[in-house]
Amino acid sequence: MTYNTILYGKEEGAALITFNRPEKRNALNVQMMNEIEMALHDAEEDSGVMAIILTGGSKFFISGTDIEFLLGEGEGLTPQRMYETHSRTQAVYRHLSIIRKPTIAAMAGYALGGGLELALCCDFRIAAENTKIGTPEIKLGILPGAGGTQRLSRMIGITKAKELVLTGELILAEEAYQLGLLNKVVPAKDLSNEAKAFAKRFQNLPAFAVETGKVILDTGINMGLKEGLELERLGFSILYSTEDQREGLKAFLEKRPPRFKGK
Numbered sequence: 001m002t003y004n005t006i007l008y009g010k011e012e013g014a015a016l017i018t019f020n021r022p023e024k025r026n027a028l029n030v031q032m033m034n035e036i037e038m039a040l041h042d043a044e045e046d047s048g049v050m051a052i053i054l055t056g057g058s059k060f061f062i063s064g065t066d067i068e069f070l071l072g073e074g075e076g077l078t079p080q081r082m083y084e085t086h087s088r089t090q091a092v093y094r095h096l097s098i099i100r101k102p103t104i105a106a107m108a109g110y111a112l113g114g115g116l117e118l119a120l121c122c123d124f125r126i127a128a129e130n131t132k133i134g135t136p137e138i139k140l141g142i143l144p145g146a147g148g149t150q151r152l153s154r155m156i157g158i159t160k161a162k163e164l165v166l167t168g169e170l171i172l173a174e175e176a177y178q179l180g181l182l183n184k185v186v187p188a189k190d191l192s193n194e195a196k197a198f199a200k201r202f203q204n205l206p207a208f209a210v211e212t213g214k215v216i217l218d219t220g221i222n223m224g225l226k227e228g229l230e231l232e233r234l235g236f237s238i239l240y241s242t243e244d245q246r247e248g249l250k251a252f253l254e255k256r257p258p259r260f261k262g263k
Contacts, residue, residue, distance in 0.1 A: 001042070005032040008039045014199035015043035019056040025063035026056045028114045037092045044099055047262070050207060051199035052099070054122065055106035058188055061131070062115025089114075093146050097121040098218070100211045102202050106195035107131045108188055112170070117144060120151040123214065125181065126195050127173040128188035133181070134170035154221075156181055206244035207262035
């Protein structure tokens with residue numbers, strides 16, 4: 001597969017999706033969204049991939065949505081056309097949010113608008129100290145449209161989410177970390193290695209148990225406690241039918257590292 005707006009590779013059990021529109025500060029457009037979707041599909045289906053890293057490199061994560069896309073062609077995008085077009089964007093973001101394998105956003109420079117919304121769909125977020133984060137769409141007379149109003153408020157609380165969405169002001173990585181938006185803040189020079197090291201943590205873990213845990217956590221957070229606990233009990237019980245569960249207990253008793261097969 002040939003990519004024009006991203007770079008795609010695999011390294012030590014991790015798929016690496018690197019946004020590659022430096023002349024546009026990695027701004028999102030339709031082609032880039034399509035290529036991200038294709039790379040996600042490849043990574044999801046590859047049994048050798050245990051985790052997925054999304055990054056823009058050391059200068060930009062994603063600076064937002066390409067202004068040329070927002071302007072449209074000719075008479076521009078009508079509300080109906082934007083609604084139809086944006087359904088595709090939300091489909092890609094939803095795929096990222098429910099993909100079976102752990103996902104890591106490695107951010108540097110600008111992670112704005114659609115870029116922040118993409119990162120919110122990942123399971124984990126690591127940012128360089130120089131990262132600026134925000135939803136500046138209000139300054140264009142619009143709002144976040146790919147999950148920013150919903151995922152952000154669920155992650156950091158409605159009070160701070162309103163401040164970011166309704167003022168369009170940016171925050172630095174350290175403040176985002178304090179809000180619970182990031183897992184880790186690192187020096188810019190260490191970002192790539194930190195993301196790869198994080199991905200490597202999943203290399204020797206039981207893949208199906210990780211997948212099951214991810215589904216339970218993501219689904220249960222939107223349930224009542226009673227229903228969430230029942231979901232947890234079901235997941236816990238299902239894992240007792242796996243080869244990995246038997247191998248894990250056997251390895252523990254034999255005092256050796258387990259050899260999981262994802263089954």
